[in-house]
Amino acid sequence: MSELYIGLMSGTSLDGIDGVLADFSGARMQVRQHASAAFAPALRAELLALNSPGDNELHRAALAGNALSRAYARLVHALLARSGHSASAIGAIGAHGQTVRHRPQAFDGTGYTLQLGNPALLAELTGIAVVADWRSRDLAAGGQGAPLVPAFHQSIFGRAAETVLVLNIGGIANLSVLAPDGTVLGFDCGPGNALLDHWCQQHRGQPFDRDGAWAAAGQVLPDLLAALLQEPFLQQPPPKSTGRDLFNPAWLAARLRDFGPAAAVDVQATLTEFTVSACIAGTRDHQGNGAMLAVCGGGARNTYLMQRLQAASPALRVVATDTLGLPALQVEAAAFAWLARQTLCGAPGNLPGVTGAAGPRVLGAVYPR
Known part of the structure; x- marks a missing residue:
């Protein structure tokens, strides 16, 4: 064969x-x-x-x-x-x-x-x-x-000496936890790029926020971020998975209606922080022993998003999977x-x-x- x-x-x-x-x-x-x-x-x-x-x-x-x-x-x-x-x-x-x-x-x-x-x-x-x-x-x-990718992640990225966390940020974000003993956990964290891309298309006429530059120019709106983080899916224990059935423009519009007027650039900054917060929440029980967070998917090419992931999780080494021998895309x-x-x-x-x-x-x- x-x-x-x-x-x-x-x-x-x-x-x-x-x-x-x-x-x-x-x-x-x-x-x-x-x-x-x-x-x-x-x-x-x-x-x-x-x-x-x-x-x-x-x-x-x-x-x-x-x-x-x-x-x-x-x-x-x-x-x-x-x-x-x-x-x-x-x-x-x-x-x-x-x-x-x-x-x-x-x-x-x-x-x-x-x-x-x-x-x-x-x-x-x-x-x-x-x-x-x-x-x-x-x-x-x-x-x-x-998610179906954690078994593959283990075969490619698993290490005997340390925990490796593999975070795929596509439209939805999912996390694989690869323990040194071969144990594998995995689940969808929440939104990845889907809401970011939608908001950028709607307000900038561009399919995505290149390098996260637009988000970086805005200010995070704490009250809006707190409202987004109330989504019940984020509190559910694994196993869990999601998609655009949940995190879609209608979901976002409903929360913005409750929040009130806001500058589009500040919403983009807040949505970026929402993705970061949802992703990092999934890693909190697995950050010991100098764990590595290896990011793949389109999110790995968002410079600002990668910077925010590192800032939000100083105990982790945040890298793109390119450094492990397989390019993020x-x-x-x-x-x-x-x-x-x-x-x-x-x-x-x-x-x-x-x-x-x-x-x-x-x-x-x-x-x-």
């Missing part, structure tokens, strides 16, 4: 697709190629709209899934062209799809999670087996279906390459202690080449 796998990730930030070609033939996974592509504006707008109830959702979701799979296929072909490998050399593609609903254990005790995409079309367009639909088996086993895509390999090897992809599932499960559905 080939030890070359492609991982594709388009996260809740909706900023585009990241893809890696990963090689598992050695003692440690190596990323041989990385590529990224922004979403076409119409596709991004439709994916964002489908996070909320609307007219003709089934039809629109199906077509958006097709469009997403075509975008995935273009990125796969770019990775193959850059690497010089043929499709037949790749063991499988791990494709997460685009999450538009995540309601684990809600309504009937099982709940549901929905990632748009058409893995059959992706297999047809690339000539490579595709592994997709990662979360549903964990949900069926009583779990949250998320490659981590999640690499995780889905790893998960695809786990599936084809018949090995579990979840950690019951993280998701709350009844036991380890082989995740994903396979669409042969």
